[in-house]
Amino acid sequence: SQQGEEDPQALSIQEGENATMNCSYKTSINNLQWYRQNSGRGLVHLILIRSNEREKHSGRLRVTLDTSKKSSSLLITASRAADTASYFCATGAGSYQLTFGKGTKLSVIP
Amino acid sequence: DGGITQSPKYLFRKEGQNVTLSCEQNLNHDAMYWYRQDPGQGLRLIYYSQIVNDFQKGDIAEGYSVSREKKESFPLTVTSAQKNPTAFYLCASSLQGSGYEQYFGPGTRLTVT
Numbered sequence: 001s002q003q004g005e006e007d008p009q010a011l012s013i014q015e016g017e018n019a020t021m022n023c024s025y026k027t028s029i030n031n032l033q034w035y036r037q038n039s040g041r042g043l044v045h046l047i048l049i050r051s052n053e054r055e056k057h058s059g060r061l062r063v064t065l066d067t068s069k070k071s072s073s074l075l076i077t078a079s080r081a082a083d084t085a086s087y088f089c090a091t092g093a094g095s096y097q098l099t100f101g102k103g104t105k106l107s108v109i110p
Numbered sequence: 111d112g113g114i115t116q117s118p119k120y121l122f123r124k125e126g127q128n129v130t131l132s133c134e135q136n137l138n139h140d141a142m143y144w145y146r147q148d149p150g151q152g153l154r155l156i157y158y159s160q161i162v163n164d165f166q167k168g169d170i171a172e173g174y175s176v177s178r179e180k181k182e183s184f185p186l187t188v189t190s191a192q193k194n195p196t197a198f199y200l201c202a203s204s205l206q207g208s209g210y211e212q213y214f215g216p217g218t219r220l221t222v223t
Contacts, residue, residue, distance in 0.1 A: 004152075031209055042114075042200055042214035043153075050209075088152060092208030096141055096160055097168065100152040 004032075004089040004101030012107040019076040021104040023089030024069075031092045032065055032072050036085045037103070043088065046074075079108045113137065116201050116215035123195075123222050131186045131218045133201035142184040143202040143212065146170060153200060159184055160207070188220065195222045 007022045023032070031050045035043040049056045049065045049072070056063045062075040076083055086105045090098040114135045123129045135142065141160055145153040155168030159178040173192025178184050184203075188195045198219050202212040 033211060035212075035214075040198075040217070040219075042116075042216045043202075043212075045211040045213070048211055090153075094208065096143075096158050096166070096207040097155055098208050098212065100145075100154075102150070102152040 004091050004099060006087070006089055006101045006104040008104060009102070010105045010107070012109065013079055015079060015081055015108055015110050017079055019079050019083070019106055019108070021074045021087050021106070023072045023074070023101060025072075025089075025091050025099075026070065028093065029067075029091045030094045032063075033090045033092065033098065034061075034063060034072075034074050035088045035090060035100075037088065038085045046087075076106075079106075081108050081110045084108045114201060114203055114213055114215035116199075116218050118218060119216065121218055121220045123220070125222055126190045127222075128187055128189050129195075129220065129222075131188065131199055131201075131220070133184045133186065133215060134182055135184075135201075135203045135213070135215075136182060137203055137213060138181070139203035139205055139213070140181070141204045141206055141210075142178065143204075144168075144174070144176065144184070144186045145200045145202065147198045147200060147217075156186065156199075188222075195220060 033048045034046040086103040088103045090100045143158045144156040157176045159165040201215040204210040204212045
């Protein structure tokens with residue numbers, strides 16, 4: 001079953017603008033991860049945030065986690081054409097299994 | 111270079127044939143995973159392995175089989191029992207369980223006609 005649900009399904013912005021993607025989930029988690037996938041390629045890990053963390057930064061990426069609302073957001077600042085990809089959230093609940101959402105397709109127009 | 115390799119990139123098979131997808135990693139990771147991705151969809155877990163000679167079914171294991179005889183290798187066989195085998199297959203590995211990031215291979219696109 002897919003626990004994470006990203007919103008919006010698709011997002012189109014101009015280069016230089018910020019992009020925000022949201023992820024909601026249903027059950028308790030130990031951590032939440034964000035991945036990027038370029039078309040036809042494998043996924044690349046972006047950032048992992050644990051359930052006791054509220055915010056995490058990595059370069060132009062900022063991730064927040066609100067466990068009371070069971071939601072997370074990924075912010076990409078000053079977007080570039082190279083950021084065009086699909087972005088997936090994945091939740092981990094203490095076993096070996098990560099549960100992925102269906103992704104947000106981001107298009108950054110030069 | 112450390113990483114995960116999958117071969118081949120594209121695979122074509124006739125209906126009724128079994129086919130094996132290769133996955134090799136040199137990251138010295140204990141855990142390995144197989145996912146299936148359909149167009150516009152997220153990843154669904156087929157099988158995972160925590161250590162050599164051990165593997166567990168994921169959400170959609172029916173029609174698939176795996177083996178883990180070596181730490182570096184986790185091949186996936188798509189059997190003729192799998193009703194809709196055409197998909198993009200992704201292999202991943204991680205140091206241990208879901209508290210760690212997963213490293214993905216480039217994927218194999220399987221088309222069965």
